[in-house]
Amino acid sequence: MTIRQISVFLENRAGQLREITGVLCDSHINLRAISIAETADYGVLRIIADDPASASEKLLEHGFILTMTPVVAVEVPDQPGGLNSVLGLISDSGIDVEYMYAVLGGSNGKAYMIFRVADAEKLCEVLEQNGLKSVPGEVLGEH
Amino acid sequence: MERYYQPEIECASRETILGWQNERLVKQVRHVWDNVPYYRKKMEEKGVTPDDIKGVADLHKLPFLSKEDLRIAYPYGLLAEPLEKCVRIQSTSGTTGKRVVAFYTQHDIDLWEDCCARAIVAAGGTNKDVCQVSYGYGLFTGGPGLNGGSHKVGCLTIPTSSGNTERQIMFIMDLQATILCCTPSYAAYLGETMKEMGYTPDQIPLKAGIFGAEAWSEEMRRDIEKTLGIKAYDIYGLTETSGPGVSFECSEQTGMHINEDHFIAEIIDPETGEVLPEGEKGELVFTSITKEAFPLLRYRTRDICVLSRKKCSCGRTHVKMSKPMGRSDDMLIIKGVNVFPSQIETVLIQHGYSSNYQIIVDRVNHTDTLEVQVEMTPENFSDSLAKITEREKELVSGLKTMLGIGAKVKLVAPKTIQRSEGKAVRVIDKRKI
Numbered sequence: 254m255t256i257r258q259i260s261v262f263l264e265n266r267a268g269q270l271r272e273i274t275g276v277l278c279d280s281h282i283n284l285r286a287i288s289i290a291e292t293a294d295y296g297v298l299r300i301i302a303d304d305p306a307s308a309s310e311k312l313l314e315h316g317f318i319l320t321m322t323p324v325v326a327v328e329v330p331d332q333p334g335g336l337n338s339v340l341g342l343i344s345d346s347g348i349d350v351e352y353m354y355a356v357l358g359g360s361n362g363k364a365y366m367i368f369r370v371a372d373a374e375k376l377c378e379v380l381e382q383n384g385l386k387s388v389p390g391e392v393l394g395e396h
Numbered sequence: 397m398e399r400y401y402q403p404e405i406e407c408a409s410r411e412t413i414l415g416w417q418n419e420r421l422v423k424q425v426r427h428v429w430d431n432v433p434y435y436r437k438k439m440e441e442k443g444v445t446p447d448d449i450k451g452v453a454d455l456h457k458l459p460f461l462s463k464e465d466l467r468i469a470y471p472y473g474l475l476a477e478p479l480e481k482c483v484r485i486q487s488t489s490g491t492t493g494k495r496v497v498a499f500y501t502q503h504d505i506d507l508w509e510d511c512c513a514r515a516i517v518a519a520g521g522t523n524k525d526v527c528q529v530s531y532g533y534g535l536f537t538g539g540p541g542l543n544g545g546s547h548k549v550g551c552l553t554i555p556t557s558s559g560n561t562e563r564q565i566m567f568i569m570d571l572q573a574t575i576l577c578c579t580p581s582y583a584a585y586l587g588e589t590m591k592e593m594g595y596t597p598d599q600i601p602l603k604a605g606i607f608g609a610e611a612w613s614e615e616m617r618r619d620i621e622k623t624l625g626i627k628a629y630d631i632y633g634l635t636e637t638s639g640p641g642v643s644f645e646c647s648e649q650t651g652m653h654i655n656e657d658h659f660i661a662e663i664i665d666p667e668t669g670e671v672l673p674e675g676e677k678g679e680l681v682f683t684s685i686t687k688e689a690f691p692l693l694r695y696r697t698r699d700i701c702v703l704s705r706k707k708c709s710c711g712r713t714h715v716k717m718s719k720p721m722g723r724s725d726d727m728l729i730i731k732g733v734n735v736f737p738s739q740i741e742t743v744l745i746q747h748g749y750s751s752n753y754q755i756i757v758d759r760v761n762h763t764d765t766l767e768v769q770v771e772m773t774p775e776n777f778s779d780s781l782a783k784i785t786e787r788e789k790e791l792v793s794g795l796k797t798m799l800g801i802g803a804k805v806k807l808v809a810p811k812t813i814q815r816s817e818g819k820a821v822r823v824i825d826k827r828k829i
Contacts, residue, residue, distance in 0.1 A: 260779030262772045264809040290781040293774075295807050297781050316811050318772050322779045351780055369779065 254325035255373045256390040257305040262318040263296040280311040285393045288354035302396050325368045325376050325387045348377045398710050401517040405657050406712045415654050418451035420685035425449045428691055431476040434469045456671050459508045460694045471497050477689045487535040488635040489734040498635050498687035507686055511641030511655045512545025518646045519604040519629040521575050523550030525797040530578035532558040537639025538609050542577040561589055579732040580612035584762030587623030597625025606631050608640050609732035636695055637682050641718055648709050651716035658686045663703055666724035677702050679724045698725045731764045733801045737822045743794045748775040759827040766803040771810045
């Protein structure tokens with residue numbers, strides 16, 4: 254099971270991020286997770302929104318460049334070594350993680366990791382075979 | 397005392413020079429008519445035949461040639477000699493990626509090197525000098541031209557070519573170089589570096605520099621002269637007419653003497669093409685009257701300048717041109733290299749970027765910088781930073797291949813580059829020249 258992540262191009266200048274959050278705020282969109290990757294000159298803002306379809310529509314309307322990517326959200330056992338065991342599974346199965354970030358306190362107060370991999374379906378299978386579950390968007394508060 | 401490489405030519409009377417020009421022009425027009433169908437057609441369209449050209453006074457009857465003609469006739473369309481007589485090409489940027497290729501017979505190279513030798517002697521060069529040529533060698537005319545001129549004068553020539561500043565300085569100091577040939581910005585950079593290394597002007601063996609291929613101010617001249625402890629001379633030329641040495645500065649430093657035994661200069665109104673009287677500012681046009689392989693008639697340089705026949709204290713009688721004061725097209729000269737915005741646009745479109753871009757040229761520590769700001773497109777965007785960076789690197793390398801110089805790319809958000817009504821402002825040149 255995958256969820257939809259929106260990635261938006263960020264130019265490195267004052268106020269650029271605020272313009273994006275402004276559009277989302279005006280459209281009453283709530284952010285569930287956020288991560289930024291950047292170079293000296295530009296960055297990519299990655300968000301999980303409660304309403305991905307309308308978030309991307311509004312951002313496109315305002316001229317932002319974005320792309321929708323399927324990512325996998327995994328509940329991470331809330332104990333020492335929790336993330337370590339999940340990463341062990343992924344690495345043993347030969348899946349290459351492009352990037353990942355944490356979501357703390359989803360709607361139920363648990364910890365989740367968002368994984369971006371080339372083959373999301375394969376990651377879901379591997380997780381399932383090992384008794385872990387990729388969670389649906391609703392768990393993170395998606396409508 | 398002023399010295400000359402070819403005094404009988406450089407100090408000839410005006411009548412003698414005009415005599416040479418009349419005779420050579422008539423011969424050259426016949427040569428082109430007989431051997432270059434492209435130009436012959438242009439003449440026919442204008443209703444001119446070689447019989448109509450009896451001397452310099454008839455020059456205005458001939459059609460112009462422009463960079464656009466060179467592009468259309470690329471590569472061999474303006475060649476006037478059989479290939480077995482040609483021994484070399486040199487090349488420079490064209491407007492949209494097609495390069496300008498100029499051809500030389502051995503005779504053409506000899507005359508070109510004579511012109512460069514005149515410049516070196518005018519800068520005080522003799523066969524006792526050690527002349528370091530730090531212009532690029534290769535397709536660029538700077539290195540090969542001054543190298544040949546330096547040989548003719550009999551200088552010990554150090555062909556360092558451009559780049560590798562540490563090695564340049566090592567040769568200047570170890571071999572006690574006395575003359576330096578390079579772009580003015582590189583001379584300034586060498587000067588700054590040597591100063592930082594602790595060399596004072598009186599420790600530096602150089603006495604003269606011959607600097608060209610880009611615009612430079614009087615202020616920059618004084619800077620270079622001070623840091624290197626030399627006298628700095630300007631030199632002008634373009635690949636289309638041979639290369640450096642079309643004109644050069646003498647001790648008076650009030651303009652560059654055009655080698656009128658090889659080139660006839662005119663100043664025209666860039667809008668109407670009408671020839672302007674002496675002393676008026678306009679576009680410089682050259683007719684090569686001695687070139688065999690690539691004899692361009694009435695070639696529009698797009699450089700804006702002024703000609704002066706005022707008597708020069710150096711004793712040379714050839715007409716002087718001012719430093720170019722600007723261009724009548726959008727060509728930029730960056731680090732001595734010709735750059736057209738259209739070339740940059742071509743590369744951007746090839747790589748899937750938008751044609752909304754802006755070029756920012758600046759000069760930092762006497763060195764030109766080029767930044768291309770380009771709007772991100774959906775096609776080049778990805779959620780992966782590594783992919784965006786990879787595409788950006790491909791663009792940087794595409795620009796380097798097209799332009800021959802490095803450019804910094806700055807990716808910006810869509811619709812952030814100003815759209816103007818009418819003509820877009822593509823270039824912001826912050827250099828104060």
